[in-house]
Each structure stands twice: as C-alpha cells, then as structure tokens.
Amino acid sequence: MVQILDGSACSKEILNDIKLKVAKMAKKPSLAVILVGEDPASQIYVRNKEKTAKELGFISKTFKMKENTSANELKDLILNLNLDEDTDAVLLQLPLPEHLCARDFIELINPRKDVDGFHPINTGRLMSNSNPYALSCTPKGIIRLLKKYNVEFEGKNAVVIGRSNMVGKPLAQMLLNENATVTVAHSKTRNLAQIASSADILISAAGVGGLIGKDFVKNGAIVVDVGIVRDENGKIKGDVNFEEVSQIASLITPVPGGVGPMTIAMLMENTLELSIKNAKF
Ligand code: NAD
Numbered sequence: 001m002v003q004i005l006d007g008s009a010c011s012k013e014i015l016n017d018i019k020l021k022v023a024k025m026a027k028k029p030s031l032a033v034i035l036v037g038e039d040p041a042s043q044i045y046v047r048n049k050e051k052t053a054k055e056l057g058f059i060s061k062t063f064k065m066k067e068n069t070s071a072n073e074l075k076d077l078i079l080n081l082n083l084d085e086d087t088d089a090v091l092l093q094l095p096l097p098e099h100l101c102a103r104d105f106i107e108l109i110n111p112r113k114d115v116d117g118f119h120p121i122n123t124g125r126l127m128s129n130s131n132p133y134a135l136s137c138t139p140k141g142i143i144r145l146l147k148k149y150n151v152e153f154e155g156k157n158a159v160v161i162g163r164s165n166m167v168g169k170p171l172a173q174m175l176l177n178e179n180a181t182v183t184v185a186h187s188k189t190r191n192l193a194q195i196a197s198s199a200d201i202l203i204s205a206a207g208v209g210g211l212i213g214k215d216f217v218k219n220g221a222i223v224v225d226v227g228i229v230r231d232e233n234g235k236i237k238g239d240v241n242f243e244e245v246s247q248i249a250s251l252i253t254p255v256p257g258g259v260g261p262m263t264i265a266m267l268m269e270n271t272l273e274l275s276i277k278n279a280k281f
Pocket of ligand 1: 186
C-alpha cells in the first residue's frame with residue numbers, strides 16, 4: 001500500500017517551530033525579496049513568500065521593480081541590501097526579464113545573505129560538502145521530507161530527472177552527500193524509462209506533465225514529483241502520472257501538497273538560519 005509523502009503537513013510543523021523560535025528573538029529575521037517585471041506566476045510566488053514571512057513574525061520587504069529596470073538599478077539595490085545590517089536574507093525572484101542575466105545578479109548577492117543558496121560560493125560549498133551558508137530550498141525540502149518519512153539514502157540508487165541549477169544539480173549533489181548512488185538524467189538522455197526504473201528513489205524535475213508513467217518506476221520505489229505543470233483546465237499537475245504510479249510506488253508525493261510547501265518552509269528556515277549566523281558574524 002502506497003504512503004503519501006505529505007509536504008503540507010511536514011511544512012506546517014516546520015513553520016510552527018520557526019514561529020515559536022522567532023517569537024523569542026529580540027531582533028526579528030528580515031527577508032528582502034526583489035521582483036523585477038510583471039511575470040504573473042512570480043507575482044503569486046512573491047506574495048505567498050511575503051505572507052508566510054509575516055505570519056512567522058519576520059520582517060518582510062518586497063522590492064518591486066519595473067520590467068525595464070536597468071542592470072545598474074538592480075545592481076545598486078542588491079549592493080545596498082548587502083550593506084544593510086537590517087537585512088538578513090536576499091531573494092532575487094527568477095526569471096528576470098530577458099535583458100537581465102540572472103547569473104550576473106546572483107553573483108552580486110552577499111553569499112551570507114543568499115537565501116536561495118544559488119551563489120557560486122554556496123553551490124561550491126555544497127559540492128565540497130563544506131557548510132554552505134544556505135542550501136537551495138527545493139532540493140533541501142525534498143531531502144527533509146524524505147528524512148521525515150525515515151527514508152534511508154546510503155547505498156540506494158537515486159535517479160534525478162532534470163539538471164537545472166535550481167533543482168536537479170543541487171539535488172543530485174545533496175543525494176550524493178547522503179551517500180546515495182546518483183544518476184542524473186535530462187532531455188538528451190537515452191532510454192529514460194530504463195534508467196528511471198532502476199531507481200530506488202526517483203525524483204522527477206523535468207516540468208513535463210505526465211512524463212513518468214508506471215513503466216518508469218520499479219515496484220516499491222520512492223517517487224518524488226517536483227514538476228508543476230498546468231493542464232488544459234488550468235489545474236496544477238506534476239511530471240508523474242499519480243494514478244498509475246501510486247499503484248506500484250511505496251512512497252509518493254502528491255502535486256499539489258508535496259514538494260511545493262516544503263520549498264517555502266525551507267526558504268523561511270534559511271532566512272532564520274542566516275539571521276542567526278549573521279548575528280554571530
Ligand atoms: P528547467 O526547465 O530549468 O529544467 C528542466 C530540466 O528537465 C532540464 O534539465 C531538462 O534537460 C530536463 N527535461 C526536460 N524535458 C525532459 C524530458 N522529456 N526527459 C528528461 N528530462 C527532461 O526547470 P526547473 O527550474 O528545474 O524546474 C523543473 C520543474 O519543477 C518545473 O515544472 C518547475 O515548475 C518545477 N519546480 C517546482 C518547485 C516546487 O517548489 N515544487 C520548485 C522549482 C521548480
């Protein structure tokens with residue numbers, strides 16, 4: 001019988017715990033979110049982040065910049081936030097408008113305030129398993145959720161579908177740091193079903209609705225669906241054909257209610273952790 005990996009419940013517990021800690025802090029953690037342009041999905045994400053941060057008692061500041069913001073304007077804002085002692089964590093909402101290169105601006109964020117863990121100092125420290133200031137929120141949330149359900153990683157075959165800098169690559173590294181044997185598949189991979197079905201732990205972050213059917217899954221495998229895709233009726237679904245795969249998996253995340261809520265919980269946890277580390281620095 002399959003068990004659901006309940007990201008909503010796990011996230012609620014983490015957020016409650018953060019709220020209790022913040023209530024006892026004299027100086028509240030402070031999160032600055034930068035939103036450039038009018039991307040509708042980004043506006044919703046930023047609103048949710050701000051709402052959650054405020055509910056936890058954080059100081060939450062959102063900087064909304066015009067679509068045609070120049071590189072210098074964005075650079076000035078980031079450098080000012082780096083210097084601002086009242087800002088613990090800086091999040092640059094992606095994607096940026098086409099004329100701005102995300103990588104350039106991520107590299108400007110002080111790694112000690114890089115709440116998404118995307119700065120090369122933090123990704124490099126993740127690679128060498130040596131204390132990044134922050135770990136990328138979605139992969140961190142996946143590992144946390146699996147641990148909550150007592151999943152063991154050591155010696156397991158983990159297959160990650162997707163090699164993005166935001167999800168696939170940091171996730172593969174975190175699994176490796178947990179002593180899993182990791183395979184990373186992507187859009188050019190041949191025989192994806194064969195590779196995926198060798199996995200004890202299969203994590204799909206391709207963003208292709210229904211990509212993972214039961215032919216991709218070994219009996220009893222643990223399946224994590226990172227994908228967020230809208231169907232023709234605007235309903236959110238994932239990469240995994242849940243109906244089919246839940247008949248053979250041992251543990252599976254739903255979409256929604258799996259990885260999504262864990263991502264936001266990890267963003268809040270990272271903000272809290274950066275504020276504590278920065279206060280000691
Ligand atoms: P991306 O587009 O940057 O990367 C997608 C990756 O999947 C690429 O590496 C690509 O090679 C691979 N891929 C694409 N089609 C494939 C196919 N048919 N077979 C095998 N591999 C294929 O996307 P991303 O930012 O990594 O996000 C991936 C998905 O996860 C998206 O649906 C995104 O919305 C979702 N996401 C969810 C959360 C969350 O909190 N739930 C967070 C981040 C991203």
